[in-house]
Amino acid sequence: MQRRTRTRGARTGGVLIATLVMVMTIGAISICLLELDSSRLKRQVASIDNKRAFNLAEAGLSEAYFSIATGESGNVGSREAPAKFGDGLFWVEATEVQPNVIGLESTGMAGSGRVTLSLVVKRKPATIGALGVMSSQDVSIGSGALLDAFDSSSEADLETHSMPLRSNGNISVGAATKIVGDATPGPDGSVTLGLLASVSGSTAPGASTVALPEIEVPAIDYGPDIVNERTSPLDVTGPATATGTLRVGSGSTIRLVGPATIVVDQLIVDPLGTLEIDSSAGPVELYVTDWLNVQSTSRLTFPQTDTKGFTLSISASGVRDRDGDGVNDPAVRFLPSGDFYGSLYAPGARIALPVSYRLYGAVSADKLILGASSQVHFDVALMESDPSSLGTVEMLSWRIVDIPVEVARDLASDPFDILAVDPAALESPAQAHEDIDYMIHVKYLDLSLTECSYRGSESGFDWGQVRVVIALVRTAI
Amino acid sequence: MSPRSAHARSGLTMLEALIATSVVGLVLGNVAMMMRSSSSAYDGESAKAQVELQLDQTLDRIVLALMGASTDSLDPNSSNPAFHDRLEFQQSLGFNNGELMFGAPERIELVLAAGEVIWKEKPDEPDERSVTWSRWVARFLEGEVQNGIDDNGNGLIDESGLTFVIEASQVTVHLTMERVDNDGTRSIYSRAAVIHCRNN
Numbered sequence: 181m182q183r184r185t186r187t188r189g190a191r192t193g194g195v196l197i198a199t200l201v202m203v204m205t206i207g208a209i210s211i212c213l214l215e216l217d218s219s220r221l222k223r224q225v226a227s228i229d230n231k232r233a234f235n236l237a238e239a240g241l242s243e244a245y246f247s248i249a250t251g252e253s254g255n256v257g258s259r260e261a262p263a264k265f266g267d268g269l270f271w272v273e274a275t276e277v278q279p280n281v282i283g284l285e286s287t288g289m290a291g292s293g294r295v296t297l298s299l300v301v302k303r304k305p306a307t308i309g310a311l312g313v314m315s316s317q318d319v320s321i322g323s324g325a326l327l328d329a330f331d332s333s334s335e336a337d338l339e340t341h342s343m344p345l346r347s348n349g350n351i352s353v354g355a356a357t358k359i360v361g362d363a364t365p366g367p368d369g370s371v372t373l374g375l376l377a378s379v380s381g382s383t384a385p386g387a388s389t390v391a392l393p394e395i396e397v398p399a400i401d402y403g404p405d406i407v408n409e410r411t412s413p414l415d416v417t418g419p420a421t422a423t424g425t426l427r428v429g430s431g432s433t434i435r436l437v438g439p440a441t442i443v444v445d446q447l448i449v450d451p452l453g454t455l456e457i458d459s460s461a462g463p464v465e466l467y468v469t470d471w472l473n474v475q476s477t478s479r480l481t482f483p484q485t486d487t488k489g490f491t492l493s494i495s496a497s498g499v500r501d502r503d504g505d506g507v508n509d510p511a512v513r514f515l516p517s518g519d520f521y522g523s524l525y526a527p528g529a530r531i532a533l534p535v536s537y538r539l540y541g542a543v544s545a546d547k548l549i550l551g552a553s554s555q556v557h558f559d560v561a562l563m564e565s566d567p568s569s570l571g572t573v574e575m576l577s578w579r580i581v582d583i584p585v586e587v588a589r590d591l592a593s594d595p596f597d598i599l600a601v602d603p604a605a606l607e608s609p610a611q612a613h614e615d616i617d618y619m620i621h622v623k624y625l626d627l628s629l630t631e632c633s634y635r636g637s638e639s640g641f642d643w644g645q646v647r648v649v650i651a652l653v654r655t656a657i
Numbered sequence: 658m659s660p661r662s663a664h665a666r667s668g669l670t671m672l673e674a675l676i677a678t679s680v681v682g683l684v685l686g687n688v689a690m691m692m693r694s695s696s697s698a699y700d701g702e703s704a705k706a707q708v709e710l711q712l713d714q715t716l717d718r719i720v721l722a723l724m725g726a727s728t729d730s731l732d733p734n735s736s737n738p739a740f741h742d743r744l745e746f747q748q749s750l751g752f753n754n755g756e757l758m759f760g761a762p763e764r765i766e767l768v769l770a771a772g773e774v775i776w777k778e779k780p781d782e783p784d785e786r787s788v789t790w791s792r793w794v795a796r797f798l799e800g801e802v803q804n805g806i807d808d809n810g811n812g813l814i815d816e817s818g819l820t821f822v823i824e825a826s827q828v829t830v831h832l833t834m835e836r837v838d839n840d841g842t843r844s845i846y847s848r849a850a851v852i853h854c855r856n857n
Binding site for chain 1: 751
C-alpha cells in the first residue's frame with residue numbers, strides 16, 4: 181500500500197502543473213483581450229452617448245429658438261420636468277440678458293452623456309409695423325381721439341380688431357377718447373382715463389418692457405442735396421438714393437417714387453410744400469438720420485392708400501440747433517396735414533401727431549403724443565401673414581458650456597433616475613414649451629355653420645367648436 | 658505480486674521516454690505558438706485600438722473646437738479646392754455687457770516631421786500654450802501619394818494627413834492615422850467630419 185501510494189504521488193506532478201500554468205496564462209491573455217474589447221466598447225458607448233446628448237441639447241436650442249420666434253419665453257421644460265425625446269431628455273432655461281437679447285442654456289442627457297450648450301439670440305420684430313402703436317416712454321393721447329384697428333388685406337371684417345397700444349411707461353388717455361383694443365402700460369405703469377374715455381380691452385400692465393429695435397440705415401453713396409423750390413414737381417426715384425438734405429420749398433412738390441430706398445440726413449418740408457409718396461410700383465422706404473422737419477400747413481399725400489407702401493424710419497435723436505438759427509430743434513417735428521398711410525418709426529425721438537391728424541398703419545416712437553381728435557387706425561395686415569408672429573430671431577453666439585453640477589455628479593446612471601422623473605410622465609418637446617397665453621379675437625363659423633365671434637384669452641376658448649375661421653387676431657399676453 | 662509489479666512499472670524504457678518527451682515537446686510547442694499568437698494578437702489589437710481611439714478623440718476635439726468658432730476668424734480662409742494643414746480661429750465666449758466676446762486665437766496644425774496634431778492657444782506669442790492632441794498622423798491622407806494627382810478621388814491633390822477644407826461657414830476635416838507595429842504590420846485608419854461654424 182505504501183509503495184502504491186508513493187507511485188501515485190510520483191505520477192501527479194510536473195505535467196499537471198505545467199498544464200495549469202499554460203491554461204492560466206492563456207486564460208489571462210484571453211481576459212486581457214476581453215477587457216480590451218470591453219473598454220473599447222465602453223468608450224464607444226460613452227462617445228455615442230455624448231453625441232446623443234449633444235444632439236439632444238441642439239434639439240433643445242432649436243425648440244427654444246422656435247419658441248422665441250413665436251413670441252414665447254424660450255423656456256422648454258425644466259430640470260424637474262424635462263422634455264423627453266427618444267431615449268434621452270433635455271430642458272432649456274431662458275434668461276433675458278438685456279432687452280430683446282435672450283440667453284438660452286440647453287442641457288441634453290442620454291445614457292452617460294451630458295452636454296450643455298449656450299445660445300444667445302436677439303429678438304427682432306418682423307416689421308416695424310408689427311410693433312403696432314408703441315412708445316418706449318409714456319403715451320399721451322389728447323381728448324376726443326380714436327384708436328382702433330382694421331385689416332387692409334382681408335375682406336372679412338371683425339367687429340372690433342385688436343388695437344395693440346403699448347407703452348413701457350404710463351398711458352394717459354384724454355377725455356372722450358375711445359380705444360378699441362388693449363392699452364398695455366409698462367410693468368410699473370398704469371392707464372389714466374379722462375372723463376368719458378374708454379378702453380374696450382385690457383389695461384393690465386405688461387409683464388416686461390419692450391425695447392424698440394435700432395434702425396439699420398442702408399449704406400448708400402451720397403449724392404447732391406435735393407431741393408425743389410419751383411412749382412413743377414420733382415421726382416425722386418429708386419432704387420437707392422442718399423442725400424444730405426431733401427427740401428421741399430413752399431408751394432413746391434417732391435414726389436418719392438417707389439420702389440425706392442431713400443436715405444436723407446435732413447428732410448425739410450416748408451409750409452405749403454407737398455411731399456408725395458407714390459408707391460404704385462413698389463414701396464418707399466425713407467430713412468431720416470438727423471432731422472425731420474415737416475412744418476405746419478405742409479402736406480404729405482398718398483395717391484395709394486396702401487399701408488405697406490411707405491415706411492418712414494427716423495434714427496435721429498436729441499435736441500439741438502439743427503438749422504443754425506440759434507434755437508434748439510427737436511429731432512422730429514411732424515405737423516403735416518392730410519392722412520398718413522404707412523409705418524412711422526422713431527425709436528430715439530418724440531413724435532407728436534397734430535390735432536385731428538389721421539394715421540392708417542402703425543406708429544412707434546421713444547415718446548408718443550397723439551393730438552386731440554387725432555385718429556390712429558392700426559392695420560393688422562402689417563403683422564404679415566401670421567398675426568401671432570412677434571418677430572424674427574437673430575443668433576448672436578453659440579458655445580459649449582459646463583454642464584450643471586447637479587447632473588454632472590453621476591455619469592453612470594440613467595438620466596431619468598438621476599433627475600428622479602418618470603419617462604412616461606414627461607412631455608414631448610413641442611408640449612414642453614412654457615405655457616404662454618394669447619389674447620385672441622376670432623370670427624368663425626361654428627359646427628352648425630352659425631357665425632360667431634370670441635374675444636379673450638385663448639386658453640378659455642374651445643377650438644373644438646370652430647368649423648371655419650373667418651378672421652383671427654392673436655397677440656401674446 | 659504487488660511489490661514486484663510496482664517496482665517493474667517504476668522505470669521507463671528508452672522508447673517510452675522518447676515518446677513521452679516528443680509528446681510533451683509537441684504540446685509545449687503548440688502552447689508556445691498559441692501563446693505567441695495570442696500575445697501578438699493582443700498587441701496588434703491593442704495598437705489598433707489605440708490608433709482608432711486617438712483618431713476618434715482627435716477628430717472630436719477638432720469638431721468641438723471649430724463648432725464654436727467664428728466663421729470670420731478662420732485663417733487661412735481660402736475655400737475649396739484649396740486645403741490647409743493648419744487652421745487658426747477664435748471661439749465665441751458669449752455675450753457680455755451688450756457685446757459679443759471672443760476668446761484668444763487658437764490654432765490646430767499638423768507637425769509633419771513628428772506626425773502630430775498640435776493645438777495652440779495664442780500661437781507665436783510669448784505666452785503661447787500648446788497641447789499635443791495626437792500622434793501617428795500620416796504624411797498623406799489614405800490613398801494619396803505625392804505625385805501631383807488626386808489619387809484617392811476626393812478632389813484634393815497630395816493632401817496631408819490632416820486636411821481642412823473650407824466652404825463658407827462649413828469646414829471639412831480629413832484625418833488619417835498610421836501606425837507600424839514591431840512586426841512591420843501597418844494599421845491605417847481615416848475619418849472625416851463636416852463642421853458648421855455656429856458663430857459669424
